[in-house]
Amino acid sequence: MQELIENNILQPAMPTCWNEASKPHKFCPGCGHGVILKALGEAVDELGLRDRIVFGCDIGCSLLAWDFFDFDTVQTHHGRTTPVITGMKRAKPEIAGIAYMGDGGGYAIGSQHLFNAAVRNEKITVIVCNNSNYGMTGGQMSPTSLPGMKTETSPYGRDILQTGAPTKGPEMVAAVAPEGAYVARGTVANVRQLKGFIKKALENQLAGNGFSFVEALSGCPTNWRTNAKQTWEFIEKDMTQYFKVGELRPLQAKEG
Ligand SMILES: Cc1ncc(C[n+]2csc(CCOP(=O)(O)OP(=O)(O)O)c2C)c(N)n1
Numbered sequence: 512m513q514e515l516i517e518n519n520i521l522q523p524a525m526p527t528c529w530n531e532a533s534k535p536h537k538f539c540p541g542c543g544h545g546v547i548l549k550a551l552g553e554a555v556d557e558l559g560l561r562d563r564i565v566f567g568c569d570i571g572c573s574l575l576a577w578d579f580f581d582f583d584t585v586q587t588h589h590g591r592t593t594p595v596i597t598g599m600k601r602a603k604p605e606i607a608g609i610a611y612m613g614d615g616g617g618y619a620i621g622s623q624h625l626f627n628a629a630v631r632n633e634k635i636t637v638i639v640c641n642n643s644n645y646g647m648t649g650g651q652m653s654p655t656s657l658p659g660m661k662t663e664t665s666p667y668g669r670d671i672l673q674t675g676a677p678t679k680g681p682e683m684v685a686a687v688a689p690e691g692a693y694v695a696r697g698t699v700a701n702v703r704q705l706k707g708f709i710k711k712a713l714e715n716q717l718a719g720n721g722f723s724f725v726e727a728l729s730g731c732p733t734n735w736r737t738n739a740k741q742t743w744e745f746i747e748k749d750m751t752q753y754f755k756v757g758e759l760r761p762l763q764a765k766e767g
């Protein structure tokens with residue numbers, strides 16, 4: 512990627528698979544969705560996959576990515592992006608299918624699809640943006656809201672005796688996915704590492720090895736009501752304490 516200088520300001524170049532006409536993008540300032548989609552765009556560019564991608568975005572703030580990329584995109588019903596991309600991949604095995612959603616789409620309304628796709632070892636890549644709340648609908652408690660976290664629907668803090676503990680998506684996927692699956696958790700606080708995880712997830716899918724899953728810890732400053740410093744602190748200190756970053760099911764070395 513080349514960097515440009517415009518008006519004496521260094522401008523990092525956009526991934527070539529981004530749709531320039533839709534920029535500036537529609538996410539709130541400081542939102543992590545744009546960072547995750549930058550890591551995804553760079554991964555697609557580096558792997559030369561642009562013409563093979565079918566990208567599905569969920570209901571939730573991920574739907575704001577419906578025109579984000581210059582590749583085939585489908586916007587699905589809430590929680591249904593995983594089965595839509597599964598169907599496309601089964602019909603056209605040569606594509607690289609990516610299902611992109613929030614933690615509500617992945618771990619609440621779409622959880623049965625996610626975990627059953629993992630059990631079946633579907634050859635698709637699922638990326639979940641974990642921002643600890645339902646962003647699009649105004650900041651309600653989600654499966655990944657932290658213990659004690661104040662949200663619109665847990666104004667006194669999440670009580671895990673009432674609601675259960677926060678969902679650990681990658682740990683759950685890793686527990687049920689057969690051999691060949693790739694599972695990792697990255698964070699928008701380490702974009703290079705996140706891009707590496709996404710690249711491996713795409714490579715694993717294209718090698719036909721199995722289900723490929725990446726969760727990305729992300730920020731929602733609008734609903735968290737945080738400034739830039741507080742947003743990063745919440746991701747780096749609070750979220751990573753509960754949600755451990757790293758590879759849970761690494762790429763398996765090829766035999767022979
Ligand atoms: C079947 C259905 N149920 C509920 C909704 C309302 N709804 C829209 S987005 C959303 C939650 C989005 O949160 P998340 O999936 O975590 O994504 P985020 O917006 O945080 O990125 C909900 C509950 C809906 N659109 N459709």
Ligand code: SF4
Nearest residue numbers: 538539542572646731
């Ligand atoms: S509401 Fe939150 S998740 Fe949605 S675009 Fe704004 S900052 Fe991002």
